[in-house]
Amino acid sequence: MNQDKLKEQVAHEAVNDIQDNMIVGLGTGSTMYYAIQRLGERVKDGLNIKGIPTSEQTAKWAQQYGIPLTDFSEVSHLDIVIDGADEIDGNFQLIKGGGGALLREKIVANATDQFIVIVDESKYVKTLGKFKLPVEVIPFGWEVAAREIEALGCEATLRVGKDGTFLSDNGHYILDCDFKEIHNPEKLNQDLISIIGVVETGLFINMVQKVLISYSNPEKIIALNN
Numbered sequence: 001m002n003q004d005k006l007k008e009q010v011a012h013e014a015v016n017d018i019q020d021n022m023i024v025g026l027g028t029g030s031t032m033y034y035a036i037q038r039l040g041e042r043v044k045d046g047l048n049i050k051g052i053p054t055s056e057q058t059a060k061w062a063q064q065y066g067i068p069l070t071d072f073s074e075v076s077h078l079d080i081v082i083d084g085a086d087e088i089d090g091n092f093q094l095i096k097g098g099g100g101a102l103l104r105e106k107i108v109a110n111a112t113d114q115f116i117v118i119v120d121e122s123k124y125v126k127t128l129g130k131f132k133l134p135v136e137v138i139p140f141g142w143e144v145a146a147r148e149i150e151a152l153g154c155e156a157t158l159r160v161g162k163d164g165t166f167l168s169d170n171g172h173y174i175l176d177c178d179f180k181e182i183h184n185p186e187k188l189n190q191d192l193i194s195i196i197g198v199v200e201t202g203l204f205i206n207m208v209q210k211v212l213i214s215y216s217n218p219e220k221i222i223a224l225n226n
């Protein structure tokens with residue numbers, strides 16, 4: 001089975017957890033696309049929910065599929081948040097931000113006690129770090145922040161988009177940091193966040209309640225509860 005099919009299956013499974021009257025955090029990325037599409041079908045069939053999107057792209061898809069949206073001016077707690085990830089390890093620690101949405105994703109994930117992560121088998125790893133860790137930084141003086149980040153033991157590359165330097169939805173830059181292997185994600189997160197100019201990191205530490213992983217051979221979805 002190809003990776004897109006695995007993403008679709010795990011996304012559909014997660015959407016089964018959504019019930020009437022819930023406030024739902026909607027993550028970002030290609031796996032979430034399938035969840036948004038499926039959720040839109042359920043809304044069409046009468047499911048009454050409101051979503052909070054974690055990116056402009058997700059907001060567009062939600063509108064396209066007829067999902068009513070709300071925001072933090074109306075809501076302070078979310079009943080459930082569903083999101084993809086770039087890597088997850090056996091301790092439920094995550095790397096996110098491959099799509100640049102890590103800051104809003106972390107704000108939304110922090111506002112629930114039901115943060116559900118959906119991944120295909122390729123994202124479930126023994127040690128985090130093969131995927132370059134996205135770190136969101138203020139554009140002014142980003143070079144200084146990058147040098148301090150590199151002093152922690154990585155190579156930090158400024159992300160480039162199709163129109164030049166990539167800008168997050170919040171108007172910030174993203175540094176993709178190649179640590180190779182991250183053995184103490186909690187400490188690294190602390191060290192990074194204490195650097196002036198760093199807005200947020202793609203390390204999601206002790207935030208996940210449940211992960212759903214789709215496998216191809218044999219075909220199955222495994223749920224791990226934290």
Ligand SMILES: O=C[C@H](O)[C@H](O)[C@H](O)COP(=O)(O)O
Nearest residue numbers: 029030031097098099100101
């Ligand atoms: O910024 C993007 C998000 O953190 C995504 O959740 C992550 O990159 C996974 O995306 P995808 O489902 O496209 O692999």
